[in-house]
Amino acid sequence: MDGLRLDGRAAVVTGGAGAIGTAIAADLAALGARVTVADVDLPNARRTAAALPGARALPVDLASPASVEAFCAEAGPVDVLVHNAGVSVVGPFTASDPADWDLMWQVNLRGPMLMTKLLLPGMTARGWGRLVFVSSDGARAGSGGEGAYAATKAALFGLAKTLAREAAKGGVTSNVVCPGPTDTPMLRRVSEAEPGLVDKIARGIPLRRLGTPADVAGLIAYLCTDRAAYITGQTLSVSGGVTMQ
Template identity: 45%
Template sequence: MGRLQDKVTVVTGAGRGIGRAIAEKCAAESATVVIADIDPDTAAATAKEIGEPAMGVRADVTSRDSVQAAVEEVTDRFGRIDVLVNNAGWDKAAPFVDSDEADWDRIVAINLFGTLHTTKAVLGHMVEQGSGAVVNIGSDAGRVGSSGEAVYSAAKGGVISFTKTIAREVARHRINVNCVCPGPTDTELFNSIGGDRPELRQALTKAIPFRRLGDPADLAGAVTFLASAEAQYITGQTVSVSGGLTMS
């Protein structure tokens, strides 16, 4: 029996990268996993690879209507949602003075408003159940800043503050809300914002006490712990998974 036995667990942006690793780990912990992704084909393929009773749904987290439709699809099939992992994210790196305001909108829409949309759609179900767990994926950029990621840092800082406030609001309903903040992690998104440059990878690896970039599986372990009954008395916390690059 796994730590998430029969827990209906929705993971956004779960078709690839960190989200996929989280979904796979949750499934390994016996959760009923819902792969929510803007690409329905990727969501369906990932769910198929994980196996029954995993389910793929299309969800554009920037759209309240899309999120609401996805949540209704999940509750119609399973009757409940026990865990929500707000993982969907996007960034485009550039010095702030050179950044494009259209990119600001997209960064904030996905990283911050996406978390608001999904949490609003799911939280009412958890309140009615009298139980639940929400794990938001923040970023150490939102804790300590990151050059070239000003707007992303601001959005993720908002996710961290949102986590603490919602944790206070829903604690009486036995819902815990926590935030996991990755450091530099070896993903497609990381490569798309410059992480594929050998000199950057080498410099980051040297700066990280564990002397390696994060792996998506590193994040998945922290998320599944916070989603499990083992963390039922932990709420409003921010946990960095960065190999010691940032410490507090």
């Protein structure tokens, strides 16, 4: 089908060394994009990039404005920007440490804001661009033990919608994707401390299984193509039916 290729487009995926980030990078590369795998974990970012045609890895620490600025200067013109990176510190909100709040807002919100501020003008000047913010179903519906994380990820909704309005005349779309329960190494590590947790979660999902990184990546890749050129300002869940609107 026409409009489902990204040949000649330059794409950045933050958190590209993680499970979901690797799947996003792979799908964008398969559609023809030149992918930059951006991550604070440079060795694993390089491994991800090495498996993809024409891809490269660059380091970025979203908690550091200087690192974000250096990354943007080295990345060059960017057409597709997928803000996938995130950090969560789990625990009851009343027992949480404000120092952890600072880390989460720096990585989950301030970093994406700054990177977008630096790269968006080039997109609008060229008349084409795609912004995709990866949030969480926990930010839409709440999630026990993730108060500060949910707050920082929920802030992406307002940012993405504002950018959808401001950048529309420049041919740039801006959307949010919210993964639900997804089978990642992080979830598996958490489940080691609570046997049966994964099965319990899966039973509560209408489709009766956890999501996969590929489930999330497929929607993101579509939103980055010309076929999705009339979709902007939207928040979409990939949750097997846990969240319905």
